[in-house]
Amino acid sequence: MYEENDDILGQVTTSEYKYGFVTDIESEDAPKGLNEDTVRYISAKKNEPAWLLEWRLKSFRHWQTMEEPTWPNVKYPPIDYQDIIYYSAPKQKIAPNSLDEIDPELRKTFEKLGISLQEQKRLTGVAVDAVVDSVSIATTFKEELAELGIIFCSMSDAVHEHPELIKKYLGAVVPPTDNYFTALNSAVFSDGSFCYIPVGVRCPMELSTYFRINAANTGQFERTLIVAEAGSYVSYLEGCTAPMRDENQLHAAVVEIMAMEKAEVKYSTVQNWYPGDKEGKGGIYNFVTKRGICQGAHSKISWTQVETGSSITWKYPSVILKGDHSVGEFYSVAVTNNYQQADTGTKMIHIGKNTKSRIVSKGISAGRSNNSYRGLVQVGRNAGNARNFSQCDSLLLGDKCGAHTFPYIEVKNNTGIVEHEATTSKIGEDQIFYCNQRGIDTEAAVAMIVNGFAKEVMNQLPMEFAVEAQKLLAISLEGSVG
Amino acid sequence: MDIQRRPQYNQQVMSKEVLDFFSDIHAARKSHPALAAFSEKAIHDFRCLGIPPVKHEEWKYTHVSKLFRNDLLCHAGTPKLSPSDIDPYRLPGHDTASELVFVNGVYDQTLSILRHREEDVEILPLWKAAEGPHAEFISKNLGHSASYHPDGINALNGAFASDGVFIMAKKGKSIVQPVYIYHVADSRNGFVFLQPRVLVHVEAAAQLQIAEQYISLGGNESFTNEVFELVAGQDAVVDYYKIQDEGRLANHVGTTHIRQTGKCLTNAVTITLSGALIRNNLNMIMEAEHGESHLYGLYLLNDRTHADNHTIVDNMQPHCFSNELYKGVMDDESEGVFNGKIFVRKDAQKTNAYQTNKNILVGAKSSAYTKPQLEIFADDVKCSHGCTIGQLDDEALFYLRARGISEKNAKSLLLHAFAVDILKNIKPEPLRRHVDRLISNRLEFNF
Numbered sequence: 001m002y003e004e005n006d007d008i009l010g011q012v013t014t015s016e017y018k019y020g021f022v023t024d025i026e027s028e029d030a031p032k033g034l035n036e037d038t039v040r041y042i043s044a045k046k047n048e049p050a051w052l053l054e055w056r057l058k059s060f061r062h063w064q065t066m067e068e069p070t071w072p073n074v075k076y077p078p079i080d081y082q083d084i085i086y087y088s089a090p091k092q093k094i095a096p097n098s099l100d101e102i103d104p105e106l107r108k109t110f111e112k113l114g115i116s117l118q119e120q121k122r123l124t125g126v127a128v129d130a131v132v133d134s135v136s137i138a139t140t141f142k143e144e145l146a147e148l149g150i151i152f153c154s155m156s157d158a159v160h161e162h163p164e165l166i167k168k169y170l171g172a173v174v175p176p177t178d179n180y181f182t183a184l185n186s187a188v189f190s191d192g193s194f195c196y197i198p199v200g201v202r203c204p205m206e207l208s209t210y211f212r213i214n215a216a217n218t219g220q221f222e223r224t225l226i227v228a229e230a231g232s233y234v235s236y237l238e239g240c241t242a243p244m245r246d247e248n249q250l251h252a253a254v255v256e257i258m259a260m261e262k263a264e265v266k267y268s269t270v271q272n273w274y275p276g277d278k279e280g281k282g283g284i285y286n287f288v289t290k291r292g293i294c295q296g297a298h299s300k301i302s303w304t305q306v307e308t309g310s311s312i313t314w315k316y317p318s319v320i321l322k323g324d325h326s327v328g329e330f331y332s333v334a335v336t337n338n339y340q341q342a343d344t345g346t347k348m349i350h351i352g353k354n355t356k357s358r359i360v361s362k363g364i365s366a367g368r369s370n371n372s373y374r375g376l377v378q379v380g381r382n383a384g385n386a387r388n389f390s391q392c393d394s395l396l397l398g399d400k401c402g403a404h405t406f407p408y409i410e411v412k413n414n415t416g417i418v419e420h421e422a423t424t425s426k427i428g429e430d431q432i433f434y435c436n437q438r439g440i441d442t443e444a445a446v447a448m449i450v451n452g453f454a455k456e457v458m459n460q461l462p463m464e465f466a467v468e469a470q471k472l473l474a475i476s477l478e479g480s481v482g
Numbered sequence: 483m484d485i486q487r488r489p490q491y492n493q494q495v496m497s498k499e500v501l502d503f504f505s506d507i508h509a510a511r512k513s514h515p516a517l518a519a520f521s522e523k524a525i526h527d528f529r530c531l532g533i534p535p536v537k538h539e540e541w542k543y544t545h546v547s548k549l550f551r552n553d554l555l556c557h558a559g560t561p562k563l564s565p566s567d568i569d570p571y572r573l574p575g576h577d578t579a580s581e582l583v584f585v586n587g588v589y590d591q592t593l594s595i596l597r598h599r600e601e602d603v604e605i606l607p608l609w610k611a612a613e614g615p616h617a618e619f620i621s622k623n624l625g626h627s628a629s630y631h632p633d634g635i636n637a638l639n640g641a642f643a644s645d646g647v648f649i650m651a652k653k654g655k656s657i658v659q660p661v662y663i664y665h666v667a668d669s670r671n672g673f674v675f676l677q678p679r680v681l682v683h684v685e686a687a688a689q690l691q692i693a694e695q696y697i698s699l700g701g702n703e704s705f706t707n708e709v710f711e712l713v714a715g716q717d718a719v720v721d722y723y724k725i726q727d728e729g730r731l732a733n734h735v736g737t738t739h740i741r742q743t744g745k746c747l748t749n750a751v752t753i754t755l756s757g758a759l760i761r762n763n764l765n766m767i768m769e770a771e772h773g774e775s776h777l778y779g780l781y782l783l784n785d786r787t788h789a790d791n792h793t794i795v796d797n798m799q800p801h802c803f804s805n806e807l808y809k810g811v812m813d814d815e816s817e818g819v820f821n822g823k824i825f826v827r828k829d830a831q832k833t834n835a836y837q838t839n840k841n842i843l844v845g846a847k848s849s850a851y852t853k854p855q856l857e858i859f860a861d862d863v864k865c866s867h868g869c870t871i872g873q874l875d876d877e878a879l880f881y882l883r884a885r886g887i888s889e890k891n892a893k894s895l896l897l898h899a900f901a902v903d904i905l906k907n908i909k910p911e912p913l914r915r916h917v918d919r920l921i922s923n924r925l926e927f928n929f
Binding site: 419 | 539812841843845846849851855859860861863864866868
């Protein structure tokens with residue numbers, strides 16, 4: 001434990017945002033601005049069927065009638081939606097047939113990020129779909145997975161190869177009209193991952209998508225769709241980074257999960273978009289809609305997220321518990337430092353009978369940041385014997401930051417049991433003193449205590465991610481003590 | 483820091499007709515000169531703010547706009563009541579207490595009986611106090627709740643403030659006998675609209691107990707829109723009780739705004755037993771260091787009662803302590819709403835603030851909506867909140883059944899025990915017994 005923390009601290013003191021480099025690669029961009037032509041341009045670029053273009057245009061027209069939400073507890077200057085490039089693709093000379101043909105620059109980028117695109121590096125045991133700006137550049141382990149009947153590919157490939165599935169499930173969980181940013185995403189989404197687990201299959205490896213924003217002035221709008229058929233299991237990881245830039249960049253993604261009878265989906269995110277510099281300049285606006293539906297009985301969806309990046313986070317991974325006996329889980333650690341703002345939480349909608357949900361949310365605020373938990377637990381009139389437990393704790397490091405909790409609990413059934421508890425505190429002087437006395441300096445002590453505070457959530461992460469996430473936590477809080 | 487988000491009501495939600503209706507009444511019922519400017523501003527604010535629309539975050543579960551109709555009778559010839567009309571409703575211990583009576587929102591001096599010595603407690607109609615030596619205090623403190631949290635409904639009350647009452651507990655006086663306030667809604671002639679206004683000043687080192695009780699006469703609908711403001715000085719001790727056991731058609735929107743201007747202790751207990759649509763705003767503003775406050779609430783609902791308790795505890799200075807406990811039982815088709823906000827401002831280090839909300843859903847069509855909310859801007863604090871929604875413990879029920887207690891009695895017994903946590907915070911014994919009796923009757927609790 002001890003050495004581990006020392007190790008973390010060693011990295012802490014040397015690194016700021018270590019993923020802030022830019023890959024110098026030619027890219028093909030759509031003209032700046034957003035209108036029907038942009039939507040058509042993206043659709044044409046991706047050679048999409050007519051129904052999808054129609055779907056996009058419909059979403060776009062709906063988006064035009066909507067207003068940007070103002071209810072989240074975050075503040076930012078108005079976004080000029082005409083000043084964003086909606087499509088940017090790294091130029092590759094030929095379409096790569098195998099992973100060896102990927103542009104070496106790009107490959108280097110991912111190596112630098114610690115993501116292996118080479119299948120021989122099986123050690124990691126993770127299949128990766130790598131997305132740069134608007135396009136997916138590579139998906140590993142495709143064949144091995146295909147043998148089991150698992151489809152894991154980029155969204156654009158899926159549209160061509162499995163149109164019937166996409167047509168059936170796209171927008172089924174998060175309809176384009178759901179909110180301002182889903183409508184925007186549905187109009188201009190460029191790529192993302194599609195994952196289909198057939199009946200009774202247990203996916204043998206972690207599936208993962210790595211998102212990288214590279215080009216300047218672009219927005220990233222990806223869409224992930226996971227369909228788990230009856231009795232299947234999949235664990236899915238998502239990681240993301242972006243270069244350090246002075247201007248803010250918009251990221252508006254949609255993730256949809258469909259879990260059929262007895263299926264289980266575990267979705268983990270380590271979100272590390274560029275958070276802006278110490279003065280709060282730059283950084284990613286992360287406005288994401290994530291929702292899963294437990295369609296069948298005994299199904300389970302579990303969200304785990306470690307949120308350390310982004311200058312503004314606006315994200316509520318939700319579960320609709322429609323099937324009887326279905327289970328929803330949400331584990332979250334959200335860290336904000338400097339001028340970061342996070343408004344994150346979850347929604348658990350109990351519709352089926354005997355449904356259960358569990359929420360564990362840990363917020364850590366430092367610097368001048370604001371961290372909000374916003375959650376909804378809803379038990380419908382017919383959701384007999386629903387059970388929920390929520391816990392949200394906040395840790396404050398410094399006297400200029402804020403911690404907020406907005407839990408909404410709505411119960412309409414007299415057999416439901418819902419519990420919620422929340423605490424806010426700081427690291428006790430006695431705790432620090434105890435560590436100091438034993439020769440642990442204050443910064444290491446804080447890192448240790450923070451890790452302990454977040455452990456309940458970290459334990460939910462797959463092994464490969466847990467280590468990375470733990471380091472991240474320490475880095476994000478660097479310099480906030482004292 | 484953005485603690486008080488300004489409400490942005492849309493004026494359109496209220497038809498111009500209704501706005502004009504209230505403005506006309508306001509114009510017709512001339513405010514007393516001493517309060518004319520105040521009420522003028524209030525009616526102006528009301529016209530700007532309007533009534534919170536259905537989608538307004540603070541009124542999400544409680545839709546008040548439907549109550550503002552223009553067939554309500556405002557002060558339509560305040561009815562003449564005799565003391566015997568009130569007798570059945572007097573609170574226990576009334577023979578030593580000062581009893582203030584409001585009839586349809588207007589303070590009635592003839593029905594009110596002041597039993598306190600004037601050197602201990604001074605009680606005056608608000609307009610009279612505003613004319614006299616309290617003019618300065620009133621101009622500073624009347625309407626503080628409206629400036630703290632701009633609200634159209636509160637503003638509307640302000641327009642009729644000269645019908646209110648002013649109570650002052652004198653410096654250093656420890657007053658044992660309580661002040662009882664009876665709000666009578668006489669709806670025998672139609673839908674009545676009441677707008678009582680109370681301003682209390684508890685001076686330094688004074689001690690005062692106030693209880694408010696609401697009485698429905700007649701079978702028509704009524705709507706009470708009350709604003710109660712209290713300012714407590716250094717070392718003051720204040721106990722405030724609100725007992726709502728009105729008719730089935732009685733609607734209520736009340737704001738209780740308690741300010742601690744010096745280190746003091748304030749307790750508030752809100753008991754809600756029946757009514758139609760009820761909304762209680764309780765603001766505990768802790769403006770001084772080392773303040774202490776306790777907020778307790780019990781809502782025991784049945785039929786189709788909708789009760790909404792919104793509380794704010796605003797810790798503005800260091801070293802404050804607050805504790806809040808609200809409990810609810812919802813039977814039949816009733817709805818219970820709780821929203822508790824705890825603010826800890828930037829400078830309010832070493833704050834300890836606790837909040838708990840517990841609900842039991844009994845009725846198959848009952849609902850509970852709860853939103854315990856923390857907004858914290860200081861780091862060296864201990865704050866927590868918890869809430870539960872559930873049912874009676876099966877094992878406890880079984881224990882009682884196994885001892886030959888009928889299911890009905892066993893349930894009443896457990897629910898009564900659930901309520902006792904709140905009851906025991908009513909300090910004057912006669913009052914506590916009175917509320918206990920109301921609860922026991924409701925639960926048909928008899929052994």
